[in-house]
Amino acid sequence: MKNRVEEFRNLNKEKQEDLANIVGVSRQTIISIERGKYNPSIMLAFKIAKHYGKLIEEIFIYEENM
Amino acid sequence: MKKNEKRGIIISLSIIIMGLVGVIYTAIMKDSVDNSSSMYSLGLTYLIVGLMLILYFIRLSKNKKKSDEQENIYMDERIQSNRDKSFALTFKIIIWISVITDFVVTFFCRQYQEYASSLNLFTGFSILVYLIVYYFVSKNN
Secondary structure, three states, X not given: OEEOHHHHHXXXXXXXXXXXXHHOOOHHHHHHHHOOOXXXXXXXXXXXXXXXXXXXXXXXXOOOOO | OOHHHHHHHHHHHHHHHHHHHHHHHHHHOOOOOOOHHHHHHHHHHHHHHHHHHHHHHHHHHHOHHHHHHHXXXXXXXXXXXXXXXXXXXXXXXXXXXXXXXXXXHHHHOHHHHHHHHXXXXXXXXXXHHHHHHHHHHHHOO
């Protein structure tokens, strides 16, 4: 799954730490999500999307592995 | 004070009490207890570790920024998921090691048969606990 978390975070001029504190996770988790190493739970994905005022699918892009 | 700090303080207090019991018991009964010096040092270690932990949690509860950071780390879903995966993997590894050791001992090292039966008991008990836990977990999911 691809995501645009880093892009929206940069648009909002936020640090990884700020986003981590807002959505209640560690900075390391934000780093892992941005690098595509970790797929967040649906709850966390909703929190991130809600924080940026977007729909989940605008931030997290599902890709089927063929 | 946050929930994880309260829990930490309760655990630290339990460790301190265990240490105190060990130290006082060996101090009183040192003539009638074998290995009293090792029991005394174990009690003392518990006491020191408990005190260090309780100091850490008290200091943490007074520092709001650090306390919030620690709570985020404690509640972090990635860390929780990694913890769960590690537990599950550790359990699998232990069960497989036990099963393989059981097999080897039963068929190739008959002189260690006694150890093999203890290991069988441990493996069987672990699997039984796993099945019971699985039943309750799946009931709620």
